[in-house]
Amino acid sequence: MMPDNMKQNKPINKVFIATSMDGYIADRDGGIGWLDTIPEINTIDSGYDAFTSEIDAFVFGRVTFETLCSFDMDWFYTKPVFVVSNTLDEIPQKYKDKAFLIKGTVPEILAHVHQKGYYRLYIDGGGLIQNFLKEDMIDELVITTIPVLLGGGTPLFSSLPEQLNFECKRTTLYLDAIVQNHYVRKRQSL
C-alpha cells in the first residue's frame, strides 16, 4: 500500500467532459447550447464536484479558456488553472492571479506543472485532450453523453498512433436521457 501523502504525488491526468452521441464537444459554430437539449440537466448531480475535489490543478487549452472568459460570471475555480497555448502572448489582466500561461509539448507541460507541485490534473479542451491521448497520457475519462446527434462540430477524439484500451468502472443513466461512463486506462501489467 502506498501512504496517502505519496499517492498525492502520483501523476494522474483526468478528463471530465460532455459529448453528443456522435462524439462532438461543440457544435459546428463552436456552441454548447445543445447541452440544454435536456432542460433538467442542471438538476442532476453529475459528480463534477466530487471529481474536482480529487484534482490539484486544471490544465486548459486556449479555446476552453477563452470560452470560460467569455461567460459573464465570477471566476469559478478555486484551484490553479494552467492555460496551454503556443499562440497566446499573455493571460488577460483580469485573470493574472488565477490562470497561468504555459507552452510546449505534453511532456514539457507535465514537467512544468509537476514541478509546481500539482500532480493530479484535470485536462480540458478538445485539442489538448487529443494531444495527451496521442502520448497515452490520459488515465481516466468521465464522459457524459447527451442524447443528441449533432451531425458535425468539434470532435472529442482524433487519430491515434495505436489502440488504447480502457475499463469502464461505472455507468449511470440520468433522466432517461444522459449516460455517464467512467473509463480508466487499462495498461499492460509489467
Next chain:
Amino acid sequence: MMPDNMKQNKPINKVFIATSMDGYIADRDGGIGWLDTIPEINTIDSGYDAFTSEIDAFVFGRVTFETLCSFDMDWFYTKPVFVVSNTLDEIPQKYKDKAFLIKGTVPEILAHVHQKGYYRLYIDGGGLIQNFLKEDMIDELVITTIPVLLGGGTPLFSSLPEQLNFECKRTTLYLDAIVQNHYVRKRQSL
C-alpha cells in the same frame, strides 16, 4: 391503444451495433478484431436475440453483406435479408434464396420492403445507417460500446442536415467494460 396486429404494420427501423469509444464500427483495415479486446464478450447476453425477435427483416449495406459472406459459417439468419447496393449486379448463387438485392433511395428501399410485408426492420452497415439518419428514418439505436480508442476507422455516424434528439431508455454495463445504451428517437409531438 393500437391492436397488436396493427402494431406489426407500423414501420420501425432499428439499429443494433457495436462501436469503439471513438465511434468506429471497423478499424482502419475494415477489421472487427478489436471487438475481442474483451475476451469474455461472447459470454454476455447482449440482448441481440431478444432484439431480433421483434423485427421482420434485415436490411444490410453491401459491405456488411460481403463481410457476412466472407465468414466461413452457415447462414445465420432465419428472416429475410435485403441487401442494398447500387453497384452489386446480383446476389451470389449460394445466397439467392436467403438474400435479396434492392437498389434506390431510402424512401424507395422502405417502399419496396414494406410492400413485401416487412415493417419492423433491422438496418445494418455504416453507410446505410448514415443514409437512414440523414432522412431521419432511424427510430431506435442499441449501441454497444467496446472500451477501446481505435484512433481511426469506419465511423458509425456522419454529417446530418439537422440535430436529432433521442431518449436513452436503458443503459447496461457488462464485465466492467462494455456499455450498452438503448436510444429511442424523440420526435416533437404534434
